[in-house]
Amino acid sequence: MALSPKESGEFIVKNAKHLTVSEDGIKNLANQIVAAITDQTLSINNFSQIKFHPKSTDDFALNWIFLIDTLNFCFWTPDKQPQKWKVEGESGYFALCAAINRAQKEGIDVTNPKYYSKITLEQLDGILRPDDGVTKAPLLEDRVKCLHDVGTKLLDKYNGKFENVVLKASGSAKKLLEIIVDEFPCFRDEAEYCGKRVSILKRAQILVGDVYACYRGQGIGKFDDIDDEITMFADYRVPQVLVHFGSLTYSDELMQELKDDKILMNGEEKEVEIRGASIYIVEKAKEIVRQMLKAKDPKLCLKNVNSILIDHFLWDYRRANAEMLTYVPFHKTFSVYY
Numbered sequence: 001m002a003l004s005p006k007e008s009g010e011f012i013v014k015n016a017k018h019l020t021v022s023e024d025g026i027k028n029l030a031n032q033i034v035a036a037i038t039d040q041t042l043s044i045n046n047f048s049q050i051k052f053h054p055k056s057t058d059d060f061a062l063n064w065i066f067l068i069d070t071l072n073f074c075f076w077t078p079d080k081q082p083q084k085w086k087v088e089g090e091s092g093y094f095a096l097c098a099a100i101n102r103a104q105k106e107g108i109d110v111t112n113p114k115y116y117s118k119i120t121l122e123q124l125d126g127i128l129r130p131d132d133g134v135t136k137a138p139l140l141e142d143r144v145k146c147l148h149d150v151g152t153k154l155l156d157k158y159n160g161k162f163e164n165v166v167l168k169a170s171g172s173a174k175k176l177l178e179i180i181v182d183e184f185p186c187f188r189d190e191a192e193y194c195g196k197r198v199s200i201l202k203r204a205q206i207l208v209g210d211v212y213a214c215y216r217g218q219g220i221g222k223f224d225d226i227d228d229e230i231t232m233f234a235d236y237r238v239p240q241v242l243v244h245f246g247s248l249t250y251s252d253e254l255m256q257e258l259k260d261d262k263i264l265m266n267g268e269e270k271e272v273e274i275r276g277a278s279i280y281i282v283e284k285a286k287e288i289v290r291q292m293l294k295a296k297d298p299k300l301c302l303k304n305v306n307s308i309l310i311d312h313f314l315w316d317y318r319r320a321n322a323e324m325l326t327y328v329p330f331h332k333t334f335s336v337y338y
Contacts, residue, residue: 001197002190005205005231005279008198012276015194018254019273025247026281030288032245033313037293037305042313052090052097056215063111064100065214066162069207070150070186071096073336074138076236078261083135087128096128096137103127113160117151119144142336146186153183166211166220173208173223173230180204189337191267193276200275202338206233209308217304227303232282232311234275235338240328241314247281250274258329266335274331275338282310 003011013021036042054061075092077084087095088102103110110116110127121144128137137143158164165183169176181188187204190197208223208230215221223229232238242248250258254270264271289310290302318325 002199003196005199005201005234006283008193008196008200009231009276009279009283011196012193012198012273013280016273016277018251018270019277020249020251021277021281022247022249023284025242025245025249026284027288029242029245029247029281030285030292032317033285033289033310034292036313037289037309038296042309052094052101054214056219056221060104060111061214062162062166062211062220063113065210066150066154066165066207067111067116067147068097068100069203069210070146070184071100071143072203072206073338074334076138076330076332078332083132085128085135085137086131089131095130099128113151113154115151116147117155119147119151139334139336146336149186150184157183163220169223171223173212173226176208176211176223177201177204177230180207186336191272193269193272198272198276200234200272200279200337202233202235202275205230209233209311212308213312226308227306230306230308231279232307232314233338234278236330236333237318238311238314239274239278240325240330241318242278242281243328244325247285248277255329258331261329261332264331264333266333266337271331271333282307282314286310 002008033042054064058064072093075085075095084091085095088098090098100110108115108127121140124144124147125136125140128140130136154160154162154165158168165179166176169179181199181201181204187201187207189201189203190199192198208226212221212223212226212230217223217226239248243250257264257270286305286307290305293300293302293305
């Protein structure tokens with residue numbers, strides 16, 4: 001039985017050998033988040049404001065979210081590859097969204113598991129075709145396998161609707177997370193660390209978070225336990241922001257390896273520590289943010305002030321300040337888990 005992501009973050013930081021966490025840096029981060037919440041640049045409503053995302057009123061929204069989060073991994077570009085994979089001028093996650101939306105406009109029933117449970121490599125390659133006609137999306141074979149696996153399970157057990165998976169959780173984010181990890185192995189993001197089985201669960205948690213954000217915590221997206229059960233989504237870009245704000249510091253050895261573009265294996269000690277520390281820092285920042293907001297206004301409702309909201313802040317900050325943050329190297333790992 002693996003530790004939960006929150007428990008894993010605490011355990012990993014307690015035993016970390018290759019990085020340190022700064023309480024002052026976490027407070028600095030919390031100040032930035034409070035400012036963004038106060039001026040309303042950070043809000044749960046921002047999910048639906050992104051042009052690529054579906055609206056909660058779209059009948060395909062849940063199956064779209066499930067498809068996107070099944071494919072939402074490993075978009076970084078090796079330095080030896082001169083061009084980034086881009087679709088409609090977008091890179092990374094937004095390129096994936098643009099490609100899936102383009103396929104829908106072309107009449108491909110791409111969000112239907114009857115289609116993608118049998119999708120071929122050539123078909124997926126065509127759906128994800130880049131602007132330059134040359135650059136390939138990474139790990140195409142792995143993406144096809146993930147689609148086959150989740151699509152088959154969705155058809156066999158849930159009548160081809162991710163909605164039925166969500167309904168089975170009965171309004172519990174914790175239960176939905178457990179169902180996703182149990183039923184769909186490509187979301188089972190775990191590792192062995194210092195004699196314990198730890199879990200990071202980036203894609204499984206972001207799937208829960210995307211359902212919640214799309215429906216703004218209402219209706220099928222209402223999870224009474226989400227504020228305390230779901231952590232941030234530990235990837236390879238958010239740590240850049242955590243280092244920038246002084247909440248995370250790498251050892252000299254690890255920093256040099258990252259600068260040298262050494263590929264870290266998924267599940268190896270250094271990689272697990274970076275991701276576990278990210279979870280720990282955001283959990284601590286969340287506590288401070290709630291305290292600061294409550295001190296400003298004791299009557300303030302703290303609903304939706306959670307790790308998902310903070311992750312959105314960090315991810316958007318990294319994207320908006322990409323050039324400035326290049327001084328902080330990001331860790332590189334080929335993995336289906338993030």
